[in-house]
Amino acid sequence: MTTDEHARLMRANQANWDARTPVHLASRFYGLDQDLDPERWFAAFEWEDLGDLAGRDVLHLQCHLGTETIALARRGARAVGLDFSEASVAAATDIAAKADVDVDYVQANVYDAVEALGGRRFDVVYTGKGALCYLPDLERWAGVVSQLLRPGGLLYVVEFHPLLNSLGPKPTPGEGPELLLRHDYLSGDGPVRRDATHTYTDGPAVAGATESYEWMHGIGEVVSALTGAGLTVRRLRESDELPWPRWPQMTRTPSGWWRLPEPRIPLLYGLLAGR
Numbered sequence: 001m002t003t004d005e006h007a008r009l010m011r012a013n014q015a016n017w018d019a020r021t022p023v024h025l026a027s028r029f030y031g032l033d034q035d036l037d038p039e040r041w042f043a044a045f046e047w048e049d050l051g052d053l054a055g056r057d058v059l060h061l062q063c064h065l066g067t068e069t070i071a072l073a074r075r076g077a078r079a080v081g082l083d084f085s086e087a088s089v090a091a092a093t094d095i096a097a098k099a100d101v102d103v104d105y106v107q108a109n110v111y112d113a114v115e116a117l118g119g120r121r122f123d124v125v126y127t128g129k130g131a132l133c134y135l136p137d138l139e140r141w142a143g144v145v146s147q148l149l150r151p152g153g154l155l156y157v158v159e160f161h162p163l164l165n166s167l168g169p170k171p172t173p174g175e176g177p178e179l180l181l182r183h184d185y186l187s188g189d190g191p192v193r194r195d196a197t198h199t200y201t202d203g204p205a206v207a208g209a210t211e212s213y214e215w216m217h218g219i220g221e222v223v224s225a226l227t228g229a230g231l232t233v234r235r236l237r238e239s240d241e242l243p244w245p246r247w248p249q250m251t252r253t254p255s256g257w258w259r260l261p262e263p264r265i266p267l268l269y270g271l272l273a274g275r
Contacts, residue, residue: 066092
């Protein structure tokens with residue numbers, strides 16, 4: 001697939017996320033009409049891996065509504081959020097202002113982040129939880145991340161495990177409740193096209209741009225892209241918990257997150273890399 005074709009599909013994704021934004025703003029899933037507690041989207045191990053953020057320049061790539069960006073800022077970081085959706089950036093700016101949290105937001109495709117941020121460099125780049133699947137080229141992404149980091153800077157990816165992405169979210173007609181492998185774990189067969197009127201949240205149907213594209217990226221592909229860009233992997237964790245119950249058979253854990261009954265499988269991973 002050519003670069004021009006990738007750009008066309010990413011424009012479709014951008015329109016789709018613009019259309020999703022008002023649905024997500026009104027959803028119980030994000031709960032923005034209640035007291036804002038963005039730390040509920042973070043596993044305890046994330047804060048352990050990130051360390052002290054006070055006074056550090058932190059960039060959150062593909063930030064959507066900026067809920068995690070606000071949590072980073074509340075930990076003392078000088079936080080910047082970047083997203084390609086104009087509607088998301090406008091909403092994130094409003095949410096941060098209402099929460100009285102100082103965050104700068106920039107609208108740009110992640111591949112254009114270096115230019116959009118004026119060559120600024122960061123101590124930490126944070127990304128994940130449904131971000132990498134919208135990027136067709138991880139080698140190019142890793143090169144961008146390397147340019148965004150200061151020497152000694154850290155990238156932290158906390159992403160849905162590719163095994164989770166391979167499992168279908170719900171049975172097809174006539175099937176039982178068992179979770180089955182429905183999608184590729186590895187890349188190579190091109191993007192998965194989706195045309196859905198509802199997103200992962202509750203709320204009304206998406207109006208307008210319902211088409212989106214996702215690319216599968218195995219952990220090996222992520223690690224190879226980062227090491228190829230000169231980064232060193234320092235830690236890789238796999239977790240069997242998610243911050244919300246993706247499937248009805250999931251049970252709540254003492255952390256307040258959710259896991260499947262046995263056998264335990266990885267649903268989330270955290271990858272810490274340094275430049």
